[in-house]
Amino acid sequence: MKNITLIFAAACLLMLTGCKKSTMKENPFFVTYQTPFEVPPFDKIDTTHYLPAFEEGIKQDNDDISGILKNSEEPSFENTILPFDRSGKLLTRVSKVFYNLNSANTNDQMQAIARQIDPLMSEHRDDIYLNDELFKRIKAVYDKRNESGLDSQQIRVTEKYYRDFERRGANLPADKKEQLRKINAELSMLSLNFGENLLAETNKNFRLVIEDSADLAGLPEGVVASAAASAAEAGVKGWSFTLDKPSMIPFLQYAKNRDLREKLYKGYFMRGNNGNSNDNNAIVNKIVNLRIQKAGLLGYSTFADYILEENMAKTSVNVYDFLMKLWKPALPNSVKEVAEMQKIIDREGSNFKLQPWDWWYYAEIVRKEKYDLDDSALRPYFSLSGVRDGMFMVANKLYGITFTQRTDLPVYEKEVETFEVKEADGSPLGILYLDYYPRAGKGAGAWCTDFRSAVTEDGKRIDPVVSLVCNFTKPSGDKPALLNWDEVTTLFHEFGHGLHGLFTQGKYYRTAGNVPSDYVELPSQIMENWAGDPLVLKEYAKHYSTGAVMPDELINKIHKSGLFNQGFETVEYLAASLLDMDFHTLSDSLTMSVGEFEKEAMKKVGLIEEIFPRYRSTYFAHIFDGGYAAGYYVYIWAAVLDADAFNAFKESGDVYNTELAAKFRKYCLAESGDDAGMVQYNKFRGSEPSVEPLLKRRGLK
Numbered sequence: 050m051k052n053i054t055l056i057f058a059a060a061c062l063l064m065l066t067g068c069k070k071s072t073m074k075e076n077p078f079f080v081t082y083q084t085p086f087e088v089p090p091f092d093k094i095d096t097t098h099y100l101p102a103f104e105e106g107i108k109q110d111n112d113d114i115s116g117i118l119k120n121s122e123e124p125s126f127e128n129t130i131l132p133f134d135r136s137g138k139l140l141t142r143v144s145k146v147f148y149n150l151n152s153a154n155t156n157d158q159m160q161a162i163a164r165q166i167d168p169l170m171s172e173h174r175d176d177i178y179l180n181d182e183l184f185k186r187i188k189a190v191y192d193k194r195n196e197s198g199l200d201s202q203q204i205r206v207t208e209k210y211y212r213d214f215e216r217r218g219a220n221l222p223a224d225k226k227e228q229l230r231k232i233n234a235e236l237s238m239l240s241l242n243f244g245e246n247l248l249a250e251t252n253k254n255f256r257l258v259i260e261d262s263a264d265l266a267g268l269p270e271g272v273v274a275s276a277a278a279s280a281a282e283a284g285v286k287g288w289s290f291t292l293d294k295p296s297m298i299p300f301l302q303y304a305k306n307r308d309l310r311e312k313l314y315k316g317y318f319m320r321g322n323n324g325n326s327n328d329n330n331a332i333v334n335k336i337v338n339l340r341i342q343k344a345g346l347l348g349y350s351t352f353a354d355y356i357l358e359e360n361m362a363k364t365s366v367n368v369y370d371f372l373m374k375l376w377k378p379a380l381p382n383s384v385k386e387v388a389e390m391q392k393i394i395d396r397e398g399s400n401f402k403l404q405p406w407d408w409w410y411y412a413e414i415v416r417k418e419k420y421d422l423d424d425s426a427l428r429p430y431f432s433l434s435g436v437r438d439g440m441f442m443v444a445n446k447l448y449g450i451t452f453t454q455r456t457d458l459p460v461y462e463k464e465v466e467t468f469e470v471k472e473a474d475g476s477p478l479g480i481l482y483l484d485y486y487p488r489a490g491k492g493a494g495a496w497c498t499d500f501r502s503a504v505t506e507d508g509k510r511i512d513p514v515v516s517l518v519c520n521f522t523k524p525s526g527d528k529p530a531l532l533n534w535d536e537v538t539t540l541f542h543e544f545g546h547g548l549h550g551l552f553t554q555g556k557y558y559r560t561a562g563n564v565p566s567d568y569v570e571l572p573s574q575i576m577e578n579w580a581g582d583p584l585v586l587k588e589y590a591k592h593y594s595t596g597a598v599m600p601d602e603l604i605n606k607i608h609k610s611g612l613f614n615q616g617f618e619t620v621e622y623l624a625a626s627l628l629d630m631d632f633h634t635l636s637d638s639l640t641m642s643v644g645e646f647e648k649e650a651m652k653k654v655g656l657i658e659e660i661f662p663r664y665r666s667t668y669f670a671h672i673f674d675g676g677y678a679a680g681y682y683v684y685i686w687a688a689v690l691d692a693d694a695f696n697a698f699k700e701s702g703d704v705y706n707t708e709l710a711a712k713f714r715k716y717c718l719a720e721s722g723d724d725a726g727m728v729q730y731n732k733f734r735g736s737e738p739s740v741e742p743l744l745k746r747r748g749l750k
């Protein structure tokens with residue numbers, strides 16, 4: 050079935066490329082966008098426009114680079130680095146739209162185009178980074194960077210480009226360059242396959258359909274209503290549950306039918322590991338081994354060494370030390386949590402040992418008993434629009450910026466909201482898109498991206514177009530979308546990335562807002578602190594129907610419950626981080642099966658059998674279809690930074706301290722790409738971060 054679809058899609062594509070000449074004139078990527086704020090004209094973009102735009106974009110980029118090489122003058126910043134930094138505008142423009150939509154709103158046709166474009170792009174990147182003539186010119190500027198009167202930012206951008214070439218093999222002999230080129234092309238294809246398989250395994254291959262209402266026992270009304278709507282949408286009888294978190298998690302939390310909980314969770318944790326045509330085991334194995342080869346070619350003993358030298362952490366030893374510092378106190382906490390839940394199982398008179406698929410159900414009981422906090426008691430205070438306005442309010446109080454909803458901007462899905470973001474004095478800052486709900490063509494999770502990034506060219510700032518993409522609980526019946534606590538903090542989190550993008554300042558594309566990956570989550574995670582601050586909650590957490598402010602009692606409970614299940618949360622996350630590091634610190638080929646490797650890795654650190662790593666190998670998209678290889682640790686690394694940074698606000702006695710906010714905006718957001726991450730952080734905080742605030746926040750100390 051799958052093959053037929055692919056052949057059909059490929060046939061369509063051929064037909065489409067066949068008539069590209071006639072559509073070129075109307076191709077919206079070829080002209081300046083004729084829209085307010087020059088946002089992408091989604092209403093005019095058709096899938097037939099992508100391939101010709103990519104082809105022309107690659108051609109223009111090559112022309113830009115030829116222009117640099119034709120220059121007969123001695124290489125300088127002005128005639129080499131600057132034009133290189135600004136090259137390939139059309140390609141960037143179409144890439145931003147295509148890749149963002151392929152993540153947030155894809156279909157078979159888009160995926161077929163991606164399969165055509167990915168090798169083209171991979172080859173094009175290699176053409177640039179393995180271009181000897183270009184590298185020679187960049188190296189000439191680099192070698193003289195300290196004696197040619199360049200300012201600090203010009204030196205930094207020159208160094209960045211030089212390192213980019215070096216790290217992509219520019220210093221290699223021709224035969225090794227060719228080898229690297231092949232490996233890169235293969236890796237890019239494998240990642241794409243991994244992602245497609247995972248999407249099919251999540252959205253197509255599994256669905257739990259319930260026909261007997263007795264099997265719904267324990268589920269809250271809203272969950273049942275959503276399941277009925279989901280079944281109707283899918284054209285099946287009864288109630289439908291999928292592997293999307295908003296559908297799966299409530300079922301695991303509340304469903305009394307233990308067998309069905311197991312069935313659903315198994316659907317989730319077996320993704321990519323079912324021996325069907327969407328199995329990811331062989332792909333993982335190939336990716337890991339190709340990365341070892343790649344690292345070797347470039348002169349590193351492991352892929353982690355290659356990745357980490359660019360990060361704040363620098364070495365894998367530092368990462369392991371750091372992770373184990375947290376693992377040691379977290380693991381016994383998770384054991385305590387198991388014991389607590391087992392007690393409830395025994396008390397019920399049930400005769401079984403807690404299993405991974407029982408965790409959410411019994412944790413929910415513990416939460417109710419010990420913390421007396423019921424997820425469904427919180428949701429009414431977190432209407433989606435209320436939470437959204439709450440985060441806008443926080444940004445307004447900290448930075449003075451405002452958000453005005455627009456209804457005249459084109460969107461790629463009618464439910465996407467758009468906002469114009471302005472400085473306190475009314476001057477423009479950028480555009481923000483909010484895309485909230487799950488769809489068949491949307492990947493899982495939540496992320497922040499942009500359709501245009503901020504930069505200042507020749508004294509004029511190009512304002513960014515930023516987008517937050519989520520998979521939140523949908524409105525149900527006559528109720529608005531009511532979020533759970535995890536979704537609330539997720540929205541604040543992605544908004545933090547959004548602010549980083551909106552505030553970014555800098556003259557060069559390569560460095561503006563560009564930070565190491567273990568810094569990236571500082572701007573986002575710090576916002577989660579405001580989401581949960583009692584003072585802030587009082588301002589935005591209002592009952593969706595009565596408008597009543599969230600009572601103190603409930604706020605206290607949220608606060609207390611911040612310590613709830615932290616053993617589990619920390620352990621499942623750290624387990625995935627350690628698994629990632631284990632895969633990428635291999636210096637010899639992985640010969641055992643992926644499943645065995647994962648088992649060994651977890652045994653080594655003593656992971657308890659009631660917990661799986663947050664992502665198992667066959668659905669660990671962060672590291673096999675994303676930019677987080679040897680880098681999943683970055684979230685908790687950045688958590689040390691965000692806990693310490695927010696502590697500055699708390700210590701000042703004012704969570705809306707505008708003086709601190711101005712410093713944070715300047716050094717840690719706007720100028721974040723100007724210098725090394727720790728240097729920028731130091732400028733804000735006056736010292737390096739301490740781990741104490743994080744350990745305290747998680748109740749690990």
Ligand SMILES: [Zn+2]
Nearest residue numbers: 542546570573
């Ligand atoms: Zn993030």
